[in-house]
Amino acid sequence: MNRTGTPTAPQEEWLRLDRQICFSLHAAARAFNGVYRVILKDLGLTYPQYLVMLVLWEHGDLPVKKLGEHLRLDSGTLSPLLKRLESAGLVRRERSARDERSVQVRLTEEGSALRERALQVPRRIAAATGFDIEEISALRSRLDELTIALDEAALSAAAP
Amino acid sequence: MNRTGTPTAPQEEWLRLDRQICFSLHAAARAFNGVYRVILKDLGLTYPQYLVMLVLWEHGDLPVKKLGEHLRLDSGTLSPLLKRLESAGLVRRERSARDERSVQVRLTEEGSALRERALQVPRRIAAATGFDIEEISALRSRLDELTIALDEAALSAAAP
DNA sequence: CACAATTAAATTGTGCACAACTAAATGGGG
DNA sequence: CCCCATTTAGTTGTGCACAATTTAATTGTG
Incomplete structure (x- = not known):
């Protein structure tokens, strides 16, 4: 390699490096996930569910769309996840009266209370x-x- | 915060920071995944399948166990993934003669040839x-x- | 040798990510 | 005013990650 970042190594070498960087990121994300899994078990949350709760605790009630923008997730991921949070009693989902396409996600008492334990x-x-x-x-x-x-x-x- | 890394910020603040780091890593991993998805479409591979192929190209044929050690993945993830690689014609799986518990994953001609395009x-x-x-x-x-x-x-x- | 403990894969079940599609509501242009 | 493009959620199908369990082969020990 050289100081400009221009590749001078053979492609073989690049393949090895690629394995290293993409593997490192992949592995780090999964390792993070594993630690969160252990720590969040007490709270009855998965890691993605915790992310959703963090956004709701910080920003208050939000429509699914906005929640997805904060988390870069679409309704394909959020709909079933929110359904699980709802059956756990942490959120409610209510169709907006103003715009019936939109669904407002609201923290329940229990959902708000969980924040104390998450601190x-x-x-x-x-x-x-x-x-x-x-x-x-x-x-x-x-x-x-x-x-x-x-x-x-x-x-x-x-x-x- | 202070220079020793000891937390002086209130827990509320930490909750916000936590959202940031775990979210950042999560998002980066998914963004990486997205770019690989686009680039690997040509090769007919998913990102985890590409990781498996990289290991096989680098180390040659391996038992599932060793493959899992390189990738930190267990048979619960690898078995179905390898089955898909096999039906794509890129690998074969053969019970080891020496130890019938072990399954050797071998590159096919086609699997080896794919390396050229992956470079x-x-x-x-x-x-x-x-x-x-x-x-x-x-x-x-x-x-x-x-x-x-x-x-x-x-x-x-x-x-x- | 017999049998318990260990090891390797596979299977099952849950949950997440995402593409593709559907359904319903909204809103702007003719 | 009506129709159609857009927007918002939800659904379906595929694949990955991982815990828990199962099955079969192997190893160690009495």
């Missing part, structure tokens, strides 16, 4: 990473840059 | 990230550290 989660996760808050922030920034770049690339599709 | 994938992915090779390597190192720490934490389980 200890981030500390435990941070402890599990062994990273301090600045390292976490730095990594987060890198990942966000990456996500933005990748989303753009996915839009401009599959040109070689 | 262009990493360049296209790297282009999509917009990162140069050193940035990618640095990020990879960070993620690997994170994965190791998280795996350890998951083992020592759910102590508050």
